[in-house]
Amino acid sequence: MRVSQLFLPTLREVPAEAEVVSHQLLLRAGFIRKAAAGVYTFLPLAWRVIKKIEQIIREEMDRQGGQEIMMPIIQPAELWQESGRWDVYGPELFRLKDRHGRDFCLGPTHEEIVTALVRQEVNSYRQLPQLLYQIQNKYRDERRPRFGLLRGREFIMKDLYSFDRDEAGLEISYQKMYEAYTRVFTRCGLKFRPVEADSGAIGGNDTHEFMVLADSGEALVVFCPDESCGYAANVERAISPVQGGVAREETPQPLKTMDTPGMHTVEQVTGYLGVDARRLIKTILYQTEKGVVAALVRGDREVNEVKLQKVLDVLRLELANAATVKRITGAAVGYAGPVGLQDVWLVADEEVMLLVNAVTGANRDDAHLANVNPGRDFTPQVVADIRKVRAGDPCPKCGAPLKETRGIEVGQIFKLGDKYSRVLGATYLDEHGQSRTMIMGCYGIGVTRTMAAAVEQNHDENGIIWPVSIAPFHVVVVPVNHRDEQQMGLAEEVYRELEANGIEVVLDDRPERVGVKFKDADLVGYPMRITVGNQAVQTGELEVRYRASGETRLVPRERITGHVREFIAQA
Amino acid sequence: MRVSQLFLPTLREVPAEAEVVSHQLLLRAGFIRKAAAGVYTFLPLAWRVIKKIEQIIREEMDRQGGQEIMMPIIQPAELWQESGRWDVYGPELFRLKDRHGRDFCLGPTHEEIVTALVRQEVNSYRQLPQLLYQIQNKYRDERRPRFGLLRGREFIMKDLYSFDRDEAGLEISYQKMYEAYTRVFTRCGLKFRPVEADSGAIGGNDTHEFMVLADSGEALVVFCPDESCGYAANVERAISPVQGGVAREETPQPLKTMDTPGMHTVEQVTGYLGVDARRLIKTILYQTEKGVVAALVRGDREVNEVKLQKVLDVLRLELANAATVKRITGAAVGYAGPVGLQDVWLVADEEVMLLVNAVTGANRDDAHLANVNPGRDFTPQVVADIRKVRAGDPCPKCGAPLKETRGIEVGQIFKLGDKYSRVLGATYLDEHGQSRTMIMGCYGIGVTRTMAAAVEQNHDENGIIWPVSIAPFHVVVVPVNHRDEQQMGLAEEVYRELEANGIEVVLDDRPERVGVKFKDADLVGYPMRITVGNQAVQTGELEVRYRASGETRLVPRERITGHVREFIAQA
Incomplete structure (x- = not known):
């Protein structure tokens, strides 16, 4: 492909609306x-990246026995009513009516459709397991x-659904997907980490998230x-053994009130x-x-609000406003x-219960209590693990101090159990006719999200640094002077040779200054740039530059195809 | 792939709701x-066929310089309001609102989105032409x-949009697409015909439809x-020179009324x-x-109603009801x-004006007029070509008698001109800065429609006969007796050898009677079946059967891979 003909509109400026680097760079x-808020058109280079990610996913799903199908995007409300999700899904579900007034939604996920399909077509244990998947647009308003692309309203997902005879079968399917996901993100050239995660609103038991690591x-x-x-765990879900606080050997002292004028933060x-601070009891309403x-x-x-919400079994959990705090505590x-404290549900973290002679607010403006002793001075209705784990806390498995990192969730695997199959009646006859x-x-992978996460993880101040396996093209050939016939001739020759050898290459044949072409090459993120200048014409050596390392090297003209091939193979 | 593991639920009975053969066979x-009316899930075999059709399309679009992108399915109403189509599109447009009450539609077509994209990114003649395409779900309620799949509400289309500097450029793009479409349907193994067509409601001038021929x-x-x-032309659009009727040499005779009690059809x-009958003037209100x-x-x-509608320049054209006929003519x-005849717009076909001493209704029950002479006895407001061409009429280009055939429209190419670019302001600066x-x-191709059309064209009473290039698998290996270890062993060996050689093969390893397997093989439509029975075990010769011809042949075991390869290559 020639850059002069590519639909590749690069921008000099960082678009004002783009807050994160993947958004900025993918636009630039x-x-x-953008076609609408959270709705994007993928131009040719993005679409090449997406197709490569999709193909990697497809191969790994197939390797585990997955079968690709395509379910509808518009889904009839009846199935969602049957599963009970029509009423509870909330405003994130795009809903619409057809010309006859029948209700439909745009699929954010396909548990209903696929379960209805399988309950209709599968009825014997011989037909199980089934691993069915699709790669498709999904919708979330x-x-x-x-x-x-990290939080869009229309996005591409791979979603696979496994159907097994029993929990043991599910465990096998789950492990297959764990392995497939590990292979997918490895092949995409990404640094990632599978972590234990919270199962959240979708329900189910076991779940792992696959996180692409990025600050x-x-x-x-x-x-x-x-x-x-x-x-490894999402901090929402992470656990760590109870840590003893300070002063555990002290003798409980009599409660006393301390003036703390204007002091309302822990610090x-x-x-x-x-x-x-470890002697304080923080009280959050x-x-x-x-x-x-x-x-x-x-x-x-x-407070780990995800844990708290689960302990309380509530759907809504919001910080109380100042008026409520005043009404309940009598204080700011x-x-x-x-x-x-009256009229509240008191939930204490396990660590709080170990404190001796602790300090807390006095439920009075500008005052705190000292020598507060749990059990003596207050009794919680619930004691549970509601604290957020942090770096330095001991690992729950081996006790080593945990570390922290930030990540972008690009995949998640879930054990659903019988949550949908029970409600929708997906049954089969076992060996005994029962x-x-x-x-x-x-099991989901955010395809467009993976592309964005790849950029978040792999970029520098000049642009994107695509992992070779998902790069839109492998090589850009840049003639230095577009008016120099010899340079243009040699560049053209190299470009054609590479293309004829099946290498994904573009020729930057635009009548632009070489500085502009270099800037665009770095911005777009081709893994390799081949520069064809006077030196190349005279010496027959081509300057090859690697986007990731920034290194350059001279490669003899006749060895260039072999060199590029090795580079791609080794990546 | 093993049939025992394939998600391939065949049915013994013809589903009651399926009227046409492609619907029946694709279900069976x-x-x-079906997921909802006009909304389908594509199971693994259909999805394989669709991906093959898509890949053929992709290669042919790319060959002509097309660049693949992906535009959103949910489109903001603003653009449709700008083009003026939001109000005129009617109930076939699926409309929805987001959580903020903003209007969106599900794209039936993408002229607005792509024109808005190009007007924003292209501003110089140097950037033209652009051929942008996508392969995507489309919606029509x-x-x-x-x-x-022939008339669904959710379906897959390839849509390409060309942007040129001028009409001469459009002509080149149009010819490229004409060639690409010809190659696509040829490669899909279909008998088809490009025909001149009516441009209909989408507007524009020149247009061809690509018809897959099927009764x-x-x-x-x-x-x-x-x-x-x-x-070749769609009959809606076909023209043919005026044909002289009978009695053109007669002298006009005086008008007379004839009793025709109960006679109200031409016959x-x-x-x-x-x-x-050629002496009659048929009068349709x-x-x-x-x-x-x-x-x-x-x-x-x-009457060719498409021609009539165009001549009249009306949006609505319906046969008048009996009451209107009675009111206007005074007769049944x-x-x-x-x-x-009073108070009507009289439109005569050109051929009517050549009649001498014709017969027409008398605008009175049970009576006709004879010796009616156009010009003398009535004068139409409009004389035009409003007749339907039929087999036997002379070709408008060479005069040979035309033939008729039936077809399924699977592609259409349109010259839009400046219809959208003018309204949406897609302009560029030419060489002179103007x-x-x-x-x-x-340019559209119905992908799922092409799959259905392939079945309409290629089937027999036993099932589908896939063209090799789009067959879901090329070969099915059928062991005759699943309890016979030698047969199963040989079948397994043949299956593995073919698969290892990159041939798309399935092994029917189900514990079923061989008759069931043969029936399913014919129904599914694998181009080649290899039967492994006792004879094969004893003689080392495999029975190969070709689905299309029904012929069988014995092929030595050691030559089977070569034989299959040749068959696929020659198809």
Whole structure:
């Protein structure tokens, strides 16, 4: 392909609307254009990357016995009513009516459709397991679409659904997908980490997220540095043994009130009173559909709201507003404490219960209590693990201090169990003629998200650095002076030779200054650039530059195809 | 792939809802399942066929310089309002609102989106032409979805849009697409014919439809049997020179009224009066938004309503009901004639004006007029070509008698001109710095429709006969007796050898009777079946059967891979 003919509209400026680097670079490098909020057109280079990612996924799904199908994007409401999700899915579901007034939605996921298909077509244990997948546009009407492809409203996903005879079968399917996902992201050339995750609203039990590691990732992950241990979890889900606080050997002292004028943060109170944050009990009030909750964690800890929500079994969990805090505690925000608190559900983290002579808010403006002792001065309704794990906490498997990293979730695998098959009646006859419910799993990869995550992980100040396996093209050939016939002739010759040898190459034949071409080459992120200048014409040596390392090397003209081939093969 | 593991649910019975053979066979052979009216899930074998068709299309689009992109399925209403189509598109457009109440539609076509993209990114004549395409789900809310994939509400299309500097450039792009389409359908192994077509509601000038020939086709095509001439047209659009009727040498006689009691069809009147149908003037009343129209054609002719609608420049054209006929003519249906007719728009076909001493209805029950002479007895407001061409009429290019055939429209290419680029302001600067409007074309192929059309064209009473290039698999290996270890062993060996050699093969390893396997093999339509029975075990010769010809042949075991390869290469 010649760059003069490529639909590749690069931009000099960083588009104002783009907050994250993948969004900025994919716009600037001419890969995507916005069609509406959270809705994008993929231009030729993006589409090449996406097709490569899709093909890698396809091969790995097929390797595990997956069979590719294509289910509809518009789904009839009836099935969603049958599963019970029509009413609970909320405003993220795009809904529409056909000309006869029948309700449809645009699929955000396909559990209903695929379960209805399988219940109709599979009825014997002999036909199980089934691993069915598709690669398709998905729809989610985000309240605030942003970050380009990382949070769009229309995006491409691979979704696979497994149907097994029993939990043991599911475990096999789940492991197959774990392996497939590991291979997919490895082949995509990405640094990633599978982590234990929270199963969230979709339901089910076991689940792992596959995180592409990037500083800009919205997800925080903790992991054990000991690779033979391998523990890694989304911080939402991460656990760690209870840590003893300070002063566990002290004798409980009588409760006393301390003036703490204007001191309402942990830092202010500990500084003012000269105590360790680990001696404080932080009291956070939440509004839920079951009433107000006071969550207690140690002063140096944060509440893990995902854990708290699960412990409480509530759908809604929001920080209480100042008026509610005032009504419940009688004080401004910053002076809440568990002692004497009425009309709330008191939930304490396990670590809080180990404290002796702790400090808490006094439920009175500008005052705290000292020598608070759990059990003596207050009794929680629930004691549970509701704290957020952080770097330095011991690994729950081996005890080594955990580390933290940030990541972008690009895949997730779920054990659904019988959640959908039971409600939708997907049963089969076992060896003994008994009807049994199929056991399901679901497994997603965000295809367009993976492309964006690849950019978040692989870029520098000049542009994108594509991993070779998913690069839109492998090589750009750049003649230095487009008016020099010899340079243009040699460049053309090299370009044609590479193309004839099946290498994905573009020739930058535009009548532009070489600086512009170099800038565009770096911005677009071709893994290899071959420069054809006077030196090449005279000496027959071509300057090859590697985008990732920035190194250059001279390669004899006659060895260029072999050199490029080796580079691609080794990548 | 082993058939025991394939998700391939064949059916014994013809599903009641399926009217046409492609719908019946694709359901029975386990290729598709209905998810909602006009909405289907494509099972693994269908998806393999579709991917092959897509890949052929992709290669041929790329060969002509097309660049593949992917535009959104959900399109913002703003662009459709800008083009003016939001209000006129009607109930076939699926419309929806997002959570903020903004209007969107599901794209039935992408002129607006692609024109908005190009107007933003292309501004110089140097960047033209552009040929941009995508292969994607499209949506059309048919009032009555039917015929399976032939008239669905969700379907896969390839749509390409060309942007040129001028009409001469469009002509080149159009010819490229004409050639690409010819190659696509040839490579798909289909008998087809490009025909001149009517440009219909989408607007524009020149257009061709690509028809897959099949007796069940909904479109009637006339074509010149002289291949060096090559004229072919959809009957809606076909033209043919005016044919002289009978009695052109007669002297006009005085008008007279004839009793024709109960005679109200052409056959009845001509039989009763003993005259040639070519002497009759058939008078058909239509209701339009501009009033009632009386269309006159010769008794042996049919009105071409597409031509009539164009001549009248009306949006609505429906046969007038009996009450209207009575009001206008004073008679029941069957006795209308042009003589003395008031308050209607009289439109005569050219051939009618050549008649001498013709017969027409008398606008009175049970009576006709004889010796009617156009010009003397009535004067039409419009004389035009409004007749339907039929087999036997002379070719408009060479005069040879035309032939008829039926076809299924699977592709259409259109010259749009500046219809969209003008309204949406897609302009560029020419060599002289002058702003000019781009000239567009659009080019569609129904991918899922092509699969269905392939089945309509290629089947017998036992099932589908896939053209080799788009067959889901090339070969099925069938062991005769699944309990015979030697047969199973040899079958397995042949299967593995073929698969290792890159041949798309399935092994029917199901514990079924051989008759069931043969039936399924014919139903699914594998181009080649290899049977492994006792004879094969004893003699080392495999029975090969070709689905298309029904022939069988014995092939030595050691030559089987070569034989299959040759078969595929020659197809």
